[in-house]
Amino acid sequence: MSFDVNKLNILYETPLEYMPSISKELGIEFYLKRDDLTPLGAGGNKLRKLEYLVQDAIDQGATMLITVGGGQTNHGRQTAAMAAKYGMKCAILAVDEYPGELTANMLLDRLFGCELYLKKPDGRPGSVQMNELIADVTAKYEAEGEKVYFIPMGGSNVLGALGYYDCAVELDRQAKEMGLEGARVIDTVGSTGTYTGLYLGLKDIKSSLHLTGIAIMPFSEKSLAQLENHLNEVKDHFGMDVEVDRADFDIELGYVRGGYNLPSEEVRKAVGLMASKEGILMDPCYTGKAFAGIIDMVREGKIKQGEKVIFIHTGGMPGLYTPAHRVEFEKELMDGVHIL
Numbered sequence: 177m178s179f180d181v182n183k184l185n186i187l188y189e190t191p192l193e194y195m196p197s198i199s200k201e202l203g204i205e206f207y208l209k210r211d212d213l214t215p216l217g218a219g220g221n222k223l224r225k226l227e228y229l230v231q232d233a234i235d236q237g238a239t240m241l242i243t244v245g246g247g248q249t250n251h252g253r254q255t256a257a258m259a260a261k262y263g264m265k266c267a268i269l270a271v272d273e274y275p276g277e278l279t280a281n282m283l284l285d286r287l288f289g290c291e292l293y294l295k296k297p298d299g300r301p302g303s304v305q306m307n308e309l310i311a312d313v314t315a316k317y318e319a320e321g322e323k324v325y326f327i328p329m330g331g332s333n334v335l336g337a338l339g340y341y342d343c344a345v346e347l348d349r350q351a352k353e354m355g356l357e358g359a360r361v362i363d364t365v366g367s368t369g370t371y372t373g374l375y376l377g378l379k380d381i382k383s384s385l386h387l388t389g390i391a392i393m394p395f396s397e398k399s400l401a402q403l404e405n406h407l408n409e410v411k412d413h414f415g416m417d418v419e420v421d422r423a424d425f426d427i428e429l430g431y432v433r434g435g436y437n438l439p440s441e442e443v444r445k446a447v448g449l450m451a452s453k454e455g456i457l458m459d460p461c462y463t464g465k466a467f468a469g470i471i472d473m474v475r476e477g478k479i480k481q482g483e484k485v486i487f488i489h490t491g492g493m494p495g496l497y498t499p500a501h502r503v504e505f506e507k508e509l510m511d512g513v514h515i516l
């Protein structure tokens with residue numbers, strides 16, 4: 177259960193909290209694991225992965241972190257904050273349109289001193305353009321004498337997976353302390369690093385908790401096969417005594433609502449429900465969409481009345497301020513603004 181790797185150990189345990197008003201509203205016992213409260217750069221799930229990745233970068237003598245994502249990447253923002261804290265340069269690379277203003281995470285990235293490279297999509301496959309961009313920008317900084325450490329999308333590689341293995345161990349202990357044995361744990365599935373760590377961690381310690389993922393972007397048979405390969409890769413790398421079995425993958429694919437990060441009225445309603453009942457902010461790309469999925473699962477009877485549900489709040493709040501979402505929220509919320 178402990179692996180031969182170094183990590184920074186800078187994150188505190190995050191709270192596991194009961195949500196009384198949402199529980200009442202949905203007729204379930206609803207808890208949030210507050211990984212939105214991890215301590216750097218406005219928080220979020222990527223910091224658990226970055227504890228391992230940034231330590232590895234330091235161990236290798238890196239002077240700079242380069243990572244990739246969409247222009248609005250939460251992972252990039254958390255990487256930029258870690259780079260700031262550990263005195264490294266940082267660049268985020270995206271094949272994406274400039275939204276016409278420095279919004280949301282982009283503004284925060286710049287405050288952390290991080291450089292942003294946005295390359296306009298030119299019709300070729302995104303991965304081809306991205307690989308070119310990575311090669312060009314890395315070469316530029318290496319020529320300036322930087323030692324670059326590359327972190328993949330979402331920090332979701334073999335080493336990064338240990339971040340959510342740790343979370344699984346922490347959560348299992350908290351759940352026992354709160355009498356939540358057998359509860360269902362729900363996480364948002366994007367680049368799958370969070371699901372990977374939780375799956376392996378919960379299985380390795382023979383936890384009573386059941387893991388359900390909710391996909392927030394299209395997830396095909398091929399993605400499932402890739403996930404299975406990745407789980408096996410992580411398990412073999414660290415010698416975990418776990419059987420990876422596709423039969424116990426439990427990932428809901430039906431709540432994608434059109435595609436990655438697309439504005440959706442149901443998601444805005446779910447974000448509004450959590451905010452107005454519990455004073456907690458979710459985001460329109462990941463956690464709000466997964467929470468909208470939870471609401472539907474309760475309505476459809478997939479989650480039973482009275483069931484104990486722990487949702488991992490993975491952060492992402494700055495996403496509320498991206499233009500596409502903000503404009504829609506504004507239309508719906510202006511009726512309570514009284515300009516006198």
Ligand SMILES: *Cc1c(COP(=O)(O)O)cnc(C)c1O
Pocket residue numbers: 220221250251330332364365366367368369370371459462463490491492493
């Ligand atoms: C990245 C992210 C996720 C998804 O985590 P993965 O490990 O990429 O699957 C969920 N929620 C938020 C807010 C994120 O930024």
